[in-house]
Amino acid sequence: MGVDVHEAAPGARPDRSVRRRQFVCAIGLLVTVNLALCALGIWTGNGPLGPPRGYGVGTTRPVGSEVTDGNTSLVNHGWLPVHVDSIKPVAAQGAADGLTTTAVELTPTADPRIGLSDGPGYGLVPAAERTDASGQVLPSNRGDKPPGLGVPILVRVKVTKPGSWHYDGYEVVYRAGFVRHRMRVPVQFWICTDVTIDSCPPPSD
Structure with a gap:
């Protein structure tokens, strides 16, 4: 009595090379999406540098003076390196018209305060x-x-007009892996040109 032998239909068992290509394509798609999100600026909050520590500081200086604030530091709590894109003081409209930012620096070897x-x-x-x-x-x-x-942040500003001026935060934009973060350090940094100005808080320096 004869025995019929049937061959498996083509495609019944996925070829290993096909599965490998599918896996590579999936990884490539994931990386591409992550890069696109980063490039498009998809903000995800404080990230591994947060939450930031807020503080207030004030001083009185004449017009033309420069002052450097070094009261805050960046601490990376995450498992990925952090790439800093920018750090800049921010203020409500008109609140810092008499101040000009002349430098924003980092100093890994300095005292953090x-x-x-x-x-x-x-x-x-x-x-x-x-x-x-x-x-x-x-x-x-x-x-x-x-x-x-x-890592301490050193923010240097110059007083350009008489009055009472202040920043209400430092905006830090950075990347960790493929994700971009925007963090705001809640800083109240005041500089007044005259101690008799009513809107100027007591000096803290």
Whole structure:
């Protein structure tokens, strides 16, 4: 008695090369979507640098003076390096018309709280220990050690008009992996040109 032998129909068992190509395509699509979200500026909140610590600081200086605020630091709590795109002081319309930002720097080797300093404050943090904030990379925190005291931000401003002026935050835009974050540090940074101005808070320097 004969035995019929039937071959499996083509495609009954997925070819390994086909599955491999499908897997590679799926990974490529995921990476492409993530890159597109980053490029389009899909903001996701504070991210691994948050939540930021807020504070208030004030001083009285004449027109033409420069002041550097070094009261805040960036601490990376995440497992991915952080790439800083920009850091800038922000204010309500007209609130900081008498101030001009002359430098925003990071200083990984400095004391994390240098406070307020006249001028650039090179006596506290030498120029050689500073870098422009844009483009800097904060290393990841792998969990095998505390995140540390962070990287201080040095914001230098110049007083250009008489009056009472203030910033109400520092906006930090950065990337961690393929995701872009926008974080606002709630800073109240006041500079007044005359101590008799009613709207100026008591100096804290």
